[in-house]
Amino acid sequence: GAVVSQHPSRVICKSGTSVKIECRSLDFQATTMFWYRQFPKKSLMLMATSNEGSKATYEQGVEKDKFLINHASLTLSTLTVTSAHPEDSSFYICSAGRGGGASYEQYFGPGTRLTVT
Amino acid sequence: GQSLEQPSEVTAVEGAIVQINCTYQTSGFYGLSWYQQHDGGAPTFLSYNALDGLEETGRFSSFLSRSDSYGYLLLQELQMKDSASYFCAVKNNQGGKLIFGQGTELSVKP
Numbered sequence: 001g002a003v004v005s006q007h008p009s010r011v012i013c014k015s016g017t018s019v020k021i022e023c024r025s026l027d028f029q030a031t032t033m034f035w036y037r038q039f040p041k042k043s044l045m046l047m048a049t050s051n052e053g054s055k056a057t058y059e060q061g062v063e064k065d066k067f068l069i070n071h072a073s074l075t076l077s078t079l080t081v082t083s084a085h086p087e088d089s090s091f092y093i094c095s096a097g098r099g100g101g102a103s104y105e106q107y108f109g110p111g112t113r114l115t116v117t
Numbered sequence: 118g119q120s121l122e123q124p125s126e127v128t129a130v131e132g133a134i135v136q137i138n139c140t141y142q143t144s145g146f147y148g149l150s151w152y153q154q155h156d157g158g159a160p161t162f163l164s165y166n167a168l169d170g171l172e173e174t175g176r177f178s179s180f181l182s183r184s185d186s187y188g189y190l191l192l193q194e195l196q197m198k199d200s201a202s203y204f205c206a207v208k209n210n211q212g213g214k215l216i217f218g219q220g221t222e223l224s225v226k227p
Contacts, residue, residue, distance in 0.1 A: 032212060032213060034214070034215070041222075042219070042220075043204065043217045043218065043219045044160065044217045046216070046217075049212055049214065057212070093159055095215075097213050105165070106162075107162070108159045108160050108162075109159060110158070111158070
């Protein structure tokens, strides 16, 4: 099956610092990766679509300068939360796309729980 | 805009059958997916319907009616481990994005 990893699984940082989260597709190449955030007992909210070799496409209301996304290779996308604040504390989940057309599927990573103190 | 509606919570007993409905409004519809998520975990893929009809995978089945913009997930022979949140998600033609519903929290009682 398709495996997606995320690192770190948990991170605690101080307010004002930056945190980088990595998302890797381990056994397939992904031209597109997606970043979501999820608050407790809430749905997954799509933040941005990460395209290999080009700029990410952000959803409405998501600050590009705060959530920096880089997709430097076909197996790695990174999300950097810059100048983190307590309200950025959340569960961040990535997914990697595989296949094409109607058979295209997303495979999710295990998530990263960010706590900003 | 795009929106999905599903019940916020459902309770059932072990061994029972439960159906979780999902209605959607979206453009560029490709298909409807269902995901399971346990507390603190990542979503895991359950099923996908691109065409009308019923798809069966073991104890889980999923149905889609494109004309009614409606689908459901059917869970049979419920087990305690099925207690989780279940999300329907629409896949559209905008770069393969998934738009998730708010989730249904299923509680399975002994």
